[in-house]
Amino acid sequence: QADPEIRKGLAGVVVDTTAISKVNPETNSLLYRGYPVQELAARCSFEEVAHLLWHGELPTAAELADLERAERAQRALAPNVRAVVDALPTTAHPMDVVRTAVSVIGADDPTTADASRAANLAKAVRLFAQLPAVVAYDQRRRHGQELVAPRDDLDYAANFLWMTFGEVPDAVVVDAFRVSLILYAEHSFNASTFTARVITSTLSDLYSAVVGAIGALKGPLHGGANEAVMHVFDEIGSADEAEAWLERALAEKRKIMGFGHRVYKNGDSRVPTMKAALDKLVAHYDRPDLAALYDALERAMVARKNIQPNLDYPSGPAYHLMGFDTATFTPLFVASRVTGWTAHVMEQLEANALIRPLSAYVGPAERHMEEPATA
Ligand code: CMC
Secondary structure (H helix, E strand, O other): OOOOOOOHHHOOOOOOOOOOEEEEOOOOEEEEOOEEHHHHHHHOOHHHHHHHHHHOOOOOHHHHHHHHHHHHHOOOOOHHHHHHHHHOOOOOOHHHHHHHHHHHHHHHOOOOOOOOHHHHHHHHHHHHHHHHHHHHHHHHHHOOOOOOOOOOOOOHHHHHHHHHHOOOOOHHHHHHHHHHHHHHOOOOOOHHHHHHHHHHHOOOOHHHHHHHHHHHHHOOOOOOHHHHHHHHHHHHOOHHHHHHHHHHHHHOOOOOOOEOOOOOOOOOOOHHHHHHHHHHHHHHHOOHHHHHHHHHHHHHHHHHHOOOEOOHHHHHHHHHHHOOOHHHHHHHHHHHHHHHHHHHHHHHHHOOOOOOOOOOOOOOOOOOOOOOOOO
16 A cells, blocks of 8 residues: 555655756746746857856856867767777667767766866766767768767857768757757756766766766656657658547557656746747748647647647757757757756765665565475
8 A cells, every 4th residue: 555655756845955947837937047048048058058057157258268168179079989889789779879978988087986076077078078979970870971070160059060960050050959958958856867866966976977867868758758759740740640640649548748747737938949949940941841740739739638848849850850860869958968967966966965765665564484394
């Protein structure tokens, strides 16, 4: 019999304080260090937001120049990481590749065991700088394409696209990508961030925390949903099929990917900003069919279940239009969320307590093995 005190999935349980972000479902708002995410998406580079998450304040011009210098200096795919990625089959899921790559980066780093804030900050910047190369190279090798070396005249978002596609797309595309990175960067105690904090609470290292967080993010109830949304779109095919498809899916008790949220029950605060970016991509690539399917499924889901889309709903098709493989979508989320995860690792260490909850035992009552028969 379940204990009435048990909160399945820790729903509604407050486990600690954080100064990094605030999710407010009542006002449908999300603040990073006090700033509304929409404002950051409208005015900042992803590098500025990374600095804000790590340090608590937007960077001065000199601080931003320092971060840009450090990031650009570490962008090239490290030889050991490349060797391990090359040893993996091209059929491996890109989330498994990126998880393995972070493990290699950690094993290669002589400062892994140094838990000082300065060392962890340097590790956070290293992962921030290295992940685009891993994600971009993995997509390219699946298509039999060569590694593209980074360009240090480009900012983070433009260089990421350059390394993936071997060209810098139109400004509207780079901008939509930048917006998605900012929106994905941080979201309080979501499953992957909590995983990172649990691992950190044992005084394990930052890379281990990020590896664990990637594992948590991979699942379709969390980050894997952006990939799953695109599979749903492929399955439905066109707008006029959306309603009938939804009826069948709900009859089969399927969860509709890209809809619903544990915290937001009246809509995800990040969706309007990402939807506006998607609309620009739809116009740029002239894909009204995709927009029609998007609208038709959303309308049907709201009418039928009154469940609103989450960020993965607009970001999935946006990444598709940019040219990313569907399987690359969740690694893009990793590249962004690593900023939030690492900020949480450092915050956890500032006032650490081992995270070790209790459970209510419902197995057999105490019992004993029979005495062995004596001859
Ligand atoms: N499709 C169909 N029914 C749903 C969905 C959905 N996407 N989301 C919630 N429901 C139903 C659910 O079945 C339940 O119905 P009933 O009361 O009849 O059993 C009711 O709504 C309440 O849902 P819940 O399961 O209590 O909600 P939760 O807080 O446990 O789940 C969720 C949140 C995100 C796991 C869930 O909404 C879901 O599975 N969504 C699809 C996956 C997805 O898009 N995940 C991305 C989450 S946000 C961004 C991110 O982290 O990447």
